[in-house]
Amino acid sequence: MQPSIECEHVRIGPRGLRGELALVPHALGGVVFAHGSGSSRLSPRNRLVADLLHAHRLDTLLFDLLTEDEAGDRLKVFDVGLLxxxxxxxxxxxxxxxxxxxxxxxxxxxxxxAAAVLRLAAEHPGQVGAVVSRGGRPDLAGGYLVGVQAPTLLIVGGLDTDVIELNRRAMRLLRCNKRLEIVPGAGHLFEQPGTLDAVAQLAGGWFAAHLSTGRSR
Known part of the structure; x- marks a missing residue:
């Protein structure tokens, strides 16, 4: 049974980046989403995962990393430092x-x-309680991987062979509590039936285990 959710449309930062904050009763923690290139807070895949995380008593924030004008600039889309x-x-x-x-x-x-998430986790270890990457490009985080301290779960589709190898290389560089999960039959976008549900279950379990401090709101 889905919890009663309070949703709020928000604006973040000096550029007024659009976001959607969802608050669940007695939350154990919160999760901020970072979408991939060519996407936004409206990403249907991230939104579905966020909806399923609510059942794990997790608040969620989906927001636009770029303004509408910036989203058309390929240099900004792949500027991991900016993201x-x-x-x-x-x-x-x-x-x-x-x-x-x-x-x-x-x-x-x-x-x-995912590269932006890993870089931020390395830069601000005290603020980030846990990390989950879906079909991520951890290689784009470069040398920041060795500085990640937050427990990190890398999830890759079983059909996404090139990205599987990139994530295996990242696993060798990460020095934190880490795990690689490969979802059978899933492509890069996890469009196959049931594959996003598998991602949400893995992510929900990871976040619930590492964000819960015995206190809730």
């Missing part, structure tokens, strides 16, 4: 809200958004 900076601004904004004073927050990144 990580925007993600950090959203995390700061979230942690300043009264609802999150007692909660830990994790990051969920897809594709290029």
């Amino acid at each position: 990580a900076s925007r993600l950090g601004g959203a995390l700061d904004w979230l942690l300043e809200r009264a609802e999150f004073r007692r909660l830990r927050v994790g990051l969920f990144g897809a594709s290029t958004g």
Whole structure:
């Protein structure tokens, strides 16, 4: 049974980046989403995962990493430093809200958004409670991988062979509590039936285990 969810349309930072904050009763933690290239807060895949995370008593924030004008600039779309900076601004904004004073927050990144998540986790270890990557490009985080301290779960589709290898290389560089999960029969976008549900179950279990501090809102 889905919990009663309070949804709020928000604007984040000086550029007024659009976002959607969902608050669940008695939340154990929160999750900020970072979408991949060519996507936005409206990503149907991230939205479905977010909906399923609510059942794990997790708040979610989906927001646009770029403005509408910036989204058409390929240099900005793949500028991991810029994306990580925007993600950090959203995390700061979230942690300043009264609802999150007692909660830990994790990051969920897809594709290029996963690189931004890993970079931010390395740059601000005290703020990030856990990381999940879906079909991520951890190679784009470069040397920041060795600095990640948050427990990190890498999820890759079984049909996404090139990205599987990139994630295996990242596993060798990560020095934190880490795990690689390969979802059988899933492609890069996890469009096959049931594959996103598998992602949500893996992510929900990971976040619930590592964000819960015995306190809830």
